[in-house]
Amino acid sequence: MTVKRIVSNLAVKDIDTIKTFYQEIFDLDVVMDHGWLVTLSPSTSALVQLSVATEGGSGTEVPDLSIEVDNLDDVFERANKGGHKIVYGPADEPWGVRRFYMQDPAGRILNVLTHS
Template sequence: MAVKRIVSNFAVDDIAKVRAFYEDVLGLDCVMDHGWIATFAAERQNVMPQVSFATEGGSGTPVPDLSIEVDDLEDMLARVKEAGIGIEYGPAVEPWGVKRFYVRDPAGRLLNILCHV
């Protein structure tokens, strides 16, 4: 038996607001939409399913709901700022080798957006 995929499921009041954020700001594709549930993904190969459990988010920050690794943090930071979304932490280069910042999506989920340095 092998785990093939891990999908986070979050309750929201307005899928359209969330969809605009995850598609337009983060650049993900909507790969499934049944009206009551929408799944967003980035096209990648050889991705390992991962799940983390934490007592804090590192550097004294709260534990984020999702960590999203990007290939160009500066571009993502500019997209977030252009969309008028406030930065809750960072950008910061952390001692464990990542540069990151925190934002909230339209549903209030805390996102850790990062790249490895």
């Protein structure tokens, strides 16, 4: 299993205001916009990304971190074997990802995903 990316998600009430702030202050571009979730990144690289959201999609809460992996089933099995709480999924989402939410030991919600 290889971690391909970790994305920090910030819960916000007004996406447009926050989006404009990060665009104007840090020159970030919108690289994904689902309405309820906007991801910003520098145009030169996707290594740094910041997502702001009013919900987590499919009626879920906004996760604290999103971690993209190359083998979701492997991570899901590890989480179950470790006794970690699964709070959503696994689910195939209409925007082209398969994912599940789990709690880390501090109670943070992790969105573990792979692109379909």
